[in-house]
Amino acid sequence: MSASDARPGLSWSGTVDYGPGPLHAPRTVAELQQVVARAGRIRALGTRHSFSRVAASDADLVTLAGLPEEIEVDSAARTVRVTAGVRYGTLALELARHGLALANTGSLPHISVAGASATGTHGSGDRNQALAASVRAIDLVTAGGDIVSLSREGDEAVFGGAVLALGALGVATHLTLDVVPAFDVRQRVYLDLPAEELRGAGLDAVLAGAYSVSIFHHWDGTGAQIWAKQAVLAGDAAQRAAAAEAAGTPGLPTDPESPFPEVWHGARLASGPMHPLPGMPGDFCTDQTGAPGPSHERLPHFRLEFTPSNGEEIQSEYYVPRAQIADALAAVMPLGERIRPLLHASEVRTVAADDLWLSPAHDRDSALVHFTWKQMPDEVEALLPEIEAALAPFSPRPHWGKVFTTPAEEVRACYPRLAEFQALAERLDPQGTFRNAYVETYLF
Known part of the structure; x- marks a missing residue:
């Protein structure tokens, strides 16, 4: 069994100090059981990509990086x-x-x-x-x-x-x-989505136009980039069209060869590889040529063999009802002049509802208003309450792994099954072994 006397260090972004440790690194499940049994309080670290203090601790920490991969x-x-x-x-x-x-x-x-x-x-x-x-x-x-x-x-x-x-x-x-x-996916990036297509029915059609869609923008009323990832379907043209309609993604070609349109919802095809953050190399990103490839080589934005960025950023994200995303963006747009100086990029995505009790998409098809901020924590923290106030009419649920300032009572009110979760936690962890300040603040 190994335990480091060194501090556990910082998050990938460099903005979260996980605490004084010690950081345990067991090599077997049996060793992990012994570590947990001896700990008064302990939290597990993953790959340290969260921007919130969800994994930080004032007590013991443990990493599973030493366990054999199975x-x-x-x-x-x-x-x-x-x-x-x-x-x-x-x-x-x-x-x-x-x-x-x-x-x-x-x-x-x-x-x-x-x-x-x-x-x-x-x-x-x-x-x-x-x-x-x-x-x-x-x-x-x-x-x-x-x-x-x-x-x-x-x-x-x-x-x-x-x-x-x-x-x-x-x-x-x-x-x-x-x-x-296994299935194949084709990906193209479009540039300069007109302002009218970032509102109302136009925005809904863009987001529904492929298997996976991301819109990157800078709160200036237009869309800088659309990343459209379309699944390749089997069958003849009529069968593919019917399958795409049934899947809710009728907008772009579903065969392996047809060219993507040069102009889509007023946006034009990019002529080369793009990166969502200004100034970063597009080569870090997954193939955008429209060539079909395995889904795991197209659905992520970034390639496994590259580090996607230097990590010097802060991220925030809010889930709102899918049907209200255009109105939610319009509500935040007046803050654009204050957002842009702090911003690397902002992204709009969608997520289907699920039945997980603490999921921000619990029982609600959702659209996500995401911000990748420059590493200016004081300025970001000062602006977030105004963004959250603008989103308030849309019952926003903040992403657990990102930075937000929503009061704890408002966060807890987002989750109708929170009391059931608290009862489950009382059953499995009556002493609060796995809690930290973040968990206690937002869940208990």
Whole structure:
């Protein structure tokens, strides 16, 4: 068993100090059980990509990076069981060897399955749920060092509270995910979406126009970039059209060869690879030529073999009802002149509703208003309350892994099943072993 006397260090962004430690790095599940059993309080670290203090602690921390990677594919059942620290990019490559894929991915393939699931990481697409919704079973080391296994089928009454739980129930060791048959995706980037297409029916049509869509903009009334990722469907033209209509993505070609339109909703095709952040190399990003490729090489924004940026940024994100995204953007637009000096880029994505108790998309198809800020924490913190006030009529739910200033009582009011989660936490962790200041503030 190993435990470092060094400080655990900072987050990927350099803005979150995880605490004084010690940071434990067990090499087996049995060692992890011993670490947890001895700890008065302990929090697990993933790949350190959160921008909030969700994983910080004033007590012990543990990383699962030392555990052996396990990926057990069941092709017949279309499931895969993985150790918690496996990264999505690594998992996707192994699934591809079995003719399988994840239904969706986040923009970064570098993040771990457990950490992303616990904090509500998502991709985009009107029909695509957050990553945690694919989890069908989870093994947790709970207080005292015991292992508790929960599944969607066997523990239906509580499973909705067990996966996206901010690490407040225990340390995940293994997760079982639903997977789908492998599929190809084509990606193109469009530039300069006109102002009228960033409003009302135009915006709805753009967001619904492909399997996964992201709109990057700078709060000047127009859309700087549209990243359109369209699934390649089987069959003849009529069959593909019917399948695309059924999937809610009728806008762009669904065959492997037809050219994407030069102009789409008034935006024009980019002539070369783009990066969502100004000044960053497009080569860091996934293929944008329109050539079909495996979904895991198109759905993320960034390529596994590259670090997507230097991390010198802060991120905020708010979920609003999908049907109200145009109105929500219009409400924030008057703040544009104050937002732009602090901004790298802003992104609009969509996520389908799920039944996870602490999911910001719980029981609500959602659109997401995302900000990637320059590393100017004081200025960002001063502006966020005004953005949150502008979004208030749309019942915004802040992303757990990003920075927000919404009062704790308002955050708790977003989750109708919070009392059930509190009861589950009392059952699995009566001593509060896995709590920290963040969890106590927003969940209890």
